[in-house]
Amino acid sequence: MTTGDRVAIDVGGLRMRYGRADVLHDVTFQARHGEVPALLGPNGAGKTTTIEILEGFRARSRGRVQVLGTDPARGDERWRARIGVVLQSWRDHGRWRVRELLAHLGSYYARYSAPGIPRPWDADALIEAVGLAPHAGKKIKTLSGGQRRRLDVAIGLVGRPELLFLDEPTAAFDPQARHEFHDLVLRLVRTGGTTVLLTTHDLAEAEKLADRILVLDGGRVIADGTGAELARRIAGPDEVRWVLGGRRHVEKTEDSTAFARDLFARHGAAVRELEVRRASLEQTYLALVRRAEAATEAPR
Numbered sequence: 134m135t136t137g138d139r140v141a142i143d144v145g146g147l148r149m150r151y152g153r154a155d156v157l158h159d160v161t162f163q164a165r166h167g168e169v170p171a172l173l174g175p176n177g178a179g180k181t182t183t184i185e186i187l188e189g190f191r192a193r194s195r196g197r198v199q200v201l202g203t204d205p206a207r208g209d210e211r212w213r214a215r216i217g218v219v220l221q222s223w224r225d226h227g228r229w230r231v232r233e234l235l236a237h238l239g240s241y242y243a244r245y246s247a248p249g250i251p252r253p254w255d256a257d258a259l260i261e262a263v264g265l266a267p268h269a270g271k272k273i274k275t276l277s278g279g280q281r282r283r284l285d286v287a288i289g290l291v292g293r294p295e296l297l298f299l300d301e302p303t304a305a306f307d308p309q310a311r312h313e314f315h316d317l318v319l320r321l322v323r324t325g326g327t328t329v330l331l332t333t334h335d336l337a338e339a340e341k342l343a344d345r346i347l348v349l350d351g352g353r354v355i356a357d358g359t360g361a362e363l364a365r366r367i368a369g370p371d372e373v374r375w376v377l378g379g380r381r382h383v384e385k386t387e388d389s390t391a392f393a394r395d396l397f398a399r400h401g402a403a404v405r406e407l408e409v410r411r412a413s414l415e416q417t418y419l420a421l422v423r424r425a426e427a428a429t430e431a432p433r
């Protein structure tokens with residue numbers, strides 16, 4: 134079994150009830166190490182509740198949950214040190230300076246270094262990685278909203294987590310900060326093999342970062358697959374267009390990669406203007422949610 138096959142998150146039959154309201158019904162999914170699943174869904178779908186249960190911050194009502202091989206309800210300090218959480222916003226310690234706070238929080242992780250995973254992340258290198266270098270010596274209360282958000286991300290990363298929870302990480306980022314943050318997450322995944330569970334309402338962000346999409350609606354998983362798989366389920370086959378010998382061609386296909394491979398094998402460089410069209414994640418998501426809501430509202 135390779136590292137990529139190992140399961141980082143295993144959730145089965147998860148239920149959550151707040152008082153008399155059931156907000157998660159039988160949620161089941163898995164994520165492998167190094168995978169980036171995005172949990173999407175309308176407001177109130179249960180994304181934050183699910184993430185908080187996985188982080189060990191909220192006790193579930195029923196079901197099986199294993200995160201890095203441990204039930205989060207029983208996770209000890211060693212388990213917690215392997216997990217990074219980017220909270221909504223770090224409001225405490227306003228008088229601390231950025232470098233000082235990260236070095237202080239990082240010192241907690243030193244005893245949890247593992248072979249190949251030196252902990253913590255060096256404060257200056259981390260500050261550079263999240264784009265806070267010009268602000269390293271500033272007091273936290275003087276940072277702008279977007280700069281604080283970068284600090285939130287740095288706090289989530291300081292222990293070099295094997296699994297990172299990002300709950301709407303780039304809300305309040307300017308476009309450049311968002312772009313840099315995406316590059317940072319992709320680097321962490323590619324070079325460090327970090328598993329990232331993302332929730333976001335930004336479908337372009339999900340499309341860029343996630344290799345798997347889970348859609349939660351009304352506390353139920355209504356879709357689980359790659360963006361391409363879900364698009365095909367909703368909008369049908371991909372459409373491949375190309376020009377050959379001055380003539381335009383259009384074909385529908387279930388497997389556009391194999392189709393294109395075959396096309397080039399047969400015609401080589403004579404193939405021009407190749408284009409693969411499929412529903413965007415936004416179109417797919419909206420169609421899935423509309424469909425689920427129509428099914429709930431349909432008279433029995």
Ligand SMILES: Nc1ncnc2c1ncn2[C@@H]1O[C@H](COP(=O)(O)OP(=O)(O)OP(=O)(O)O)[C@@H](O)[C@H]1O
Pocket residue numbers: 151152156174175176177178179180181182183
């Ligand atoms: N502490 C709580 N007590 C009672 N009900 C709660 C509590 N926290 C959340 N809920 C309810 O549980 C449901 C799921 O909420 P949750 O915050 O998990 O949704 P979400 O998908 O993260 O939404 P959003 O996109 O708005 O952040 C909602 O109906 C919410 O009102």
